[in-house]
Amino acid sequence: MASVLSRRLGKRSLLGTRVSAPSALADGVLVATQIPGMHISFPCPEEPGAGGTKVLVTYNGQECAGLVEQHNPLSDKVKVLLPEQGLQACWRAQDVRLAALQPPILPAAGGPGPAETLQRSVSSNIDVPKRKADATVEMDEMVAAMVLTSLSCSPVVQSPPAGESASRAACDPWKESGDVSDSGSSTTSGHWSGGSDISTPSPPHPAGSPKYSSEALSSPQADDGFETDSDPFLLDEPAPRKRKNSVKVMYKCLWPSCGKVLRSIVGIKRHVKTQHLGDSADSDQRKREEDFYYTEVQVKEEPAPEAAAATSPTSASAPIIIQQALAKPEALLVEQPALEPALASSALSQSAPSSFWHIQADHAYQALPSIQIPVSPHIFTSISWATATSTLPSLSPVRSRSLSFSEPQPPTPMLKSHLIVASPPRVSIGTRKVRGEAKKCRKVYGIEHRDQWCTACRWKKACQRFLD
DNA sequence: GATGCCGGGGA
DNA sequence: TCCCCGGCATC
Structure with a gap:
């Protein structure tokens, strides 16, 4: 798990960013109705030695100071760390200027692709935690855990490789304006482009390197247009089953005026490669770039008619996705203990059956009178045992625990106990x-x-x- | 063996 | 529902 996380950090670092549509970018301004987004495009194979240079970039329409982390002479991209935004992204070298220089003119539209212009911003609708630059990795891991959680809870098998999905779902899922000619099945949430493995802080994966091919491409490469899930975290999942608020992951081509949506990451890569990048076999650069011309789209699946959800642009808004991403207590506990209380609360509130909480409430209720009130034990015990025996037989673990936890518990410990209960059987x-x-x-x-x-x-x- | 308590049963 | 107790698990 940790290794999976670590090698995806770069993509995850794009949390709270989005890809804005080329049409909007043509003016260098985001459409008003559009969530301020970020536009990134090309992978940034790192060029060591360029790091540390202070530069100015146009970010969210504003000048932002950043630090160059890497420079890729091949694609002429510069990976810039924006401490203020707590993120890093790739910029075209010409869009990045030294701190003392004047801002460049925003490039005009009509470039070879959405990568042509770079503009990014933090979504104003997602509560993107702003962190110090040195906390970027932590944030990334947190997001990764959240998203992995979401994916592992999702019954739909449309799970990309863990890290990739992590980073993508972490990104702002707002709808694009330009290239969204959705086929109706994509409520463009979890939009993400670029920032794939290659732009991660972890060592770059040259296109031909075993690491890149085996890790970044291995799992979903069935190449059958149907993304079977090789995510190790989902292997134990039972057969896909419809569940409330499950998220189906689709992949949407970000090439201007394309917007093709495919269910398979393989398929979308192939689409990008063949339709837009050209399928020249010798182009390592293009192999890498194909990752940046599609985005992951998380389509919320609900019991309600799926088509409605799919066509509604608001049906899979970012907050929902994030909440769902929190819905795996175990993952949270493992990955981000520090986030446990807050995340766990929402996670459980999202994922746990209401009946479960009802039962818990019952026990909280019944536990209270039992503490240090031996005055009328008869009355209390009547209530207590009646409740316990009537509601708990099907939840024996709960029973054991709740009967022990008769003392009033502070909220957080209660949550932890719930997490324990929600965790796999003991x-x-x-x-x-x-x-x-x-x-x-x-x-x-x-x-x-x-x-x-x-x-x-x-x-x-x-x-x-x-009581014990 | 003492203790804690579940499950069952009688009133 | 109250009360008791056999029997089992744990200490």
């Missing part, structure tokens, strides 16, 4: 509750003062007075 499932450390009524009062025991103890039930 060994103790189905077994009886482990004896707690706390002394029970029998120990405290002694068998000779049995009348002072709590009712549960008297009934040889789980002690409700001295």
Whole structure:
């Protein structure tokens, strides 16, 4: 997992950015109705040694200071780190000028592709956490975890390689204005272009390198137009099943006035390569560039008529995607412990069945009176046991835990306990509750003062007075 | 063996 | 629903 994440960091670093349509970019201004976006295009094979140079770039219509990280003389692209925006992206070298120079004239439209102009901005609709530049990687990993979470929760098998999907879904999913001639099946969410493996902070993957071919291209390369999912995180998933709020990943060509949407990453790559880049076999550059002419589109799949969701431009808005991306507690726990409380809450609220929460609420309710209130044990225990026995038989793990957690819990610990419950079954499932450390009524009062025991103890039930 | 408590049953 | 207890798991 970690390795998967790390080698996708660059793409993920494009969180909160989007690709703006060429038509909008032609004017150098984004359409008003369009979410401010980012336009990136070409991979940036790094040129070591260029890093650290302070430059100015036009970003979101504004001058932004950045630091050159790499310069690719081949494609004449410069990878610029924007500390203020907490992201990095590739710019055409001519669009990047030294801090002392005047801004260049924005290139005119009509270039060979969307890569012709570069303009990016952070989406104003997504709460993109602004971070320090040195926290970019952390953010990337966080996003990756989130997206992986989403993908692994999605029953639809349209899962790209983990890292790729991570980075793409992390990007601003707003609809493009120009090249979106959607086939109706793409509610262009999770738009993403460029920023593929090659522009990652991790070592570049030359087109022919084993790493590039095996890692970036291996999994979805069935080349059958149907992206089978080789994502290791999904291998254990049961057969694809429709689930609420699941996201179906499509791939949309970003070539101007194309907008072809395919279900397969292989297919879209092939489309880009053959239709737009030309299928010359010897062009390593083009092999790399093909990644930058398509974007991942996450189509929200709902029980409601799918066509409606697909045609509605707002049906798969970014916030929804992000929320879904959070819906894997295990992944969150593993990948981003620091984010656990906040993410987990939304994750569970999104993913957990409502009945589950209802049950939890019941236990929270029943647990409260049990704490340090031995005054009327009869009343309490009546409620408690009635609730427990009526609602819990189908959730034995919950039962065990919730009966133990009778003391009032602060919100976060409660969430953690929920996460534990939501996590895969434990060994103790189905077994009886482990004896707690706390002394029970029998120990405290002694068998000779049995009348002072709590009712549960008297009934040889789980002690409700001295909870574990 | 003591303890904790689940499951079951009687009133 | 209250109450009790057999029996099992754990300490």
